Amino acid sequence: MRAGRTKPNKWLTAQELHAHLNTSFSMSFLEELVSQTQDEHGISVNDLHLTESQPLDQGFAIFSKLHKIFRTEESIYLLTRSVIKEFAEDNVKYLELRSTPKEIPETGLTRDVYMQTMVRAVHDCEKEGLDITVRLLVSIDRRHGVEIAKIAVDLAERWMKSTKGLVLGIDFSGDPKVGDATDFIPVFLDAAERGLKLALHLEEIPLHEETKNVLRACCGHCTIRIGHGTYLHRYEPNEGHEEIEDLVVKWKIPVEACVTSNLLSKTVDRPGTHHFWYWRSKQHPVILCTDGKGVFGCLLSDEYSKVAKEFSLGREYLVNYALSTFDTIFECDEVKQRLKDNLKQFSEKEQ
Ligand code: 6MZ
Numbered sequence: 485m486r487a488g489r490t491k492p493n494k495w496l497t498a499q500e501l502h503a504h505l506n507t508s509f510s511m512s513f514l515e516e517l518v519s520q521t522q523d524e525h526g527i528s529v530n531d532l533h534l535t536e537s538q539p540l541d542q543g544f545a546i547f548s549k550l551h552k553i554f555r556t557e558e559s560i561y562l563l564t565r566s567v568i569k570e571f572a573e574d575n576v577k578y579l580e581l582r583s584t585p586k587e588i589p590e591t592g593l594t595r596d597v598y599m600q601t602m603v604r605a606v607h608d609c610e611k612e613g614l615d616i617t618v619r620l621l622v623s624i625d626r627r628h629g630v631e632i633a634k635i636a637v638d639l640a641e642r643w644m645k646s647t648k649g650l651v652l653g654i655d656f657s658g659d660p661k662v663g664d665a666t667d668f669i670p671v672f673l674d675a676a677e678r679g680l681k682l683a684l685h686l687e688e689i690p691l692h693e694e695t696k697n698v699l700r701a702c703c704g705h706c707t708i709r710i711g712h713g714t715y716l717h718r719y720e721p722n723e724g725h726e727e728i729e730d731l732v733v734k735w736k737i738p739v740e741a742c743v744t745s746n747l748l749s750k751t752v753d754r755p756g757t758h759h760f761w762y763w764r765s766k767q768h769p770v771i772l773c774t775d776g777k778g779v780f781g782c783l784l785s786d787e788y789s790k791v792a793k794e795f796s797l798g799r800e801y802l803v804n805y806a807l808s809t810f811d812t813i814f815e816c817d818e819v820k821q822r823l824k825d826n827l828k829q830f831s832e833k834e835q
Contacts (some may be wrong), residue, residue: 498806499813499823500576500773500784502683502711502740504623504657505560505567505583505602506550507776513566514778517559525552533779540689540749544659546779556591557601564605572609572616574783578813578823582621582655582683585639595635599643603650617823619815620651621683625658626665633671641678652814653681657711660685665694669701676706681814683740685711688751690718692725699731709771709812713739714751717762738769738812743790744782745775755794764795764805771809803831 511529518529527549534543554563564581571579583602585595599622606618622640624633636654643651654675656668665686672682682702686695688711695716702708710716716732716739719725732739741760746752752759763770772787774780792802810823 498576498772498784498788498827499578499580499810500571501580501709501771501813502742502773502775503567503571503579503581504655504776505564505581506554507547507779508567508581508774509550509563509778510566510570511778513562514553517553517562521553525549527552533781534748535781537748537750540660540751543749543779550779551586555586555588555593557593557597560593560598560601561605564602565609568606568609568616568618569614570777571784572614574785576784577616577826578810578815578819579616579618580621580652580683580814581618582623582657584623584625584657585636595639599639599651603643603647606650617815617819618650621653621655621681621814622651623655623657624668624671626656626660626663626668627658629663630667630671633668634674637671637675637678637680640675640680644680653683653707655711656682656684658685660688660691665691666697669698672698672702673705676702681707681709683709683711683814686713687715687728688712690715692719692723692728695728696725699728699735699737703731703735703737707814708735709738709740709814711740712742712746712751714746714759717759733766733768736769738771738809739763740773741770742773742775742780743787745780748780755790758791758794760791761795769809769812771812799831803827 514532515529518527531549532546554560568579585598587594602620609618622636624636640651640654676682684698686698717729743755743758743760746758747755760770772791774782774784774787777783788802791797807824807827810820813820
C-alpha cells in the first residue's frame with residue numbers, strides 16, 4: 485500500500501481518535517518538505533514510512549528521523565493543516581489529533597509556540613470551511629520522564645482554558661520499552677483533576693504490571709481510553725492478570741485499535757487475530773484508528789475496509805458500528821449527537 489495516498493472514499497463518515505501529528509503526514513507534503521530541507525538532514529522520503537512488517541523499534545527509529553524534519557513553526561503549521569485536510573478528504577468528520585510539544589532552541593520553537601501553531605492551523609482549517617471538527621491532545625512521551633510530563637499537563641490545562649476546550653486532554657505514548665507507566669500515575673490523576681481526558685498507550689507490548697497499576701489507580705477517577713491495548717487480553721492463565729481485563733470491562737474503557745500499525749509493527753501477526761474482533765465480540769467499545777497514516781500508509785477508510793473484508797462485515801453493520809463509536813470521543817454529548825445525526829443522514833442518502 486502506498487503511504488499517504490489521498491484517494492477520497494465517500495462510503496462512510498467516521499471519527500479518528502488516535503493520530504500522532506508527526507507520523508500522520510500526507511506523502512505529498514512530506515515529499516515537498518524533504519526536498520526543500522534535504523541538505524540540512526540528509527534523510528530520504530523512503531526512510532520515513534514502513535512498507536513491510538518490521539519490529540516496533542524500527543517505527544521508533546523512523547519517528548526520530550521525522551523529528552529532524554518537522555523542526556520549525558512553519559513546518560508544524562503546514563504539517564497540521566495538511567494532516568487535517570487529508571483526514572477531511574477521507575470523510576473523517578471528527579478528529580482528535582495528538583502531538584508532543586517540542587522545545588527546539590535553534591529554530592525558536594518552544595512548547596507554547598508549538599501549541600499555538602497547532603491551534604492556529606486548526607482555526608485556519610475552520611475558516612477555510614473544511615467539514616471536520618478537530619480537537620487536540622497534548623502528548624506525554626514516556627521517554628522524557630515525569631518532570632516533562634508535569635509540564636505537558638500544565639500546558640494542556642492552560643491551552644484547554646484559553647481555547648475553550650479545543651484542547652481537551654493528554655495522550656501518554658512513546659517507546660513502551662522505556663520507563664514504567666506506574667511512575668506517571670500521580671500525573672494522570674492530577675490531569676484528570678484539572679478536567680483533562682486521558683488517552684493512554686497501554687499494553688502495546690506485554691506490560692501487565694504497569695497496566696494493572698495504572699488501571700487500579702485511575703479507574704473511577706479519570707476518563708480514559710486505551711491506545712493499542714494489544715496485549716490487554718493476552719496473558720497466561722493463573723498469573724493474576726485477569727484483573728486487567730476485568731477492569732477494562734467493568735469501567736467500559738474504550739480501546740483504540742490501530743490494525744495496520746499493529747500489523748506493520750509486528751505486535752499482531754495477521755488481521756484475523758487482531759483484538760478489534762475480540763472486543764467487538766464482547767460488545768466492548770473499540771475504535772478503528774490509523775495511529776500514523778503517513779508512516780503506516782493507511783487512511784481511516786482503509787482500516788474500515790480491512791476489517792470489513794477480514795470479518796465479512798456489511799455496510800449496515802459498519803454504519804451501526806461507527807455510530808456506536810461516537811460515544812467514545814472526549815467531546816460533550818451535544819457534539820456526539822450532532823455527529824451521530826450527520827452520519828445517519830449521510831448513510832441514508834448514500835444507500
Ligand atoms: C507509542 C507512539 C507510537 O508526538 O511527535 N508514537 N508511541 N507507540 C506507537 N506505536 C507505533 N506511534 C507514535 O508524534 C510522534 C510521537 O508519537 C508517539 C511517539 O512518542 C512518537 O515520537 P508527535 O507528533
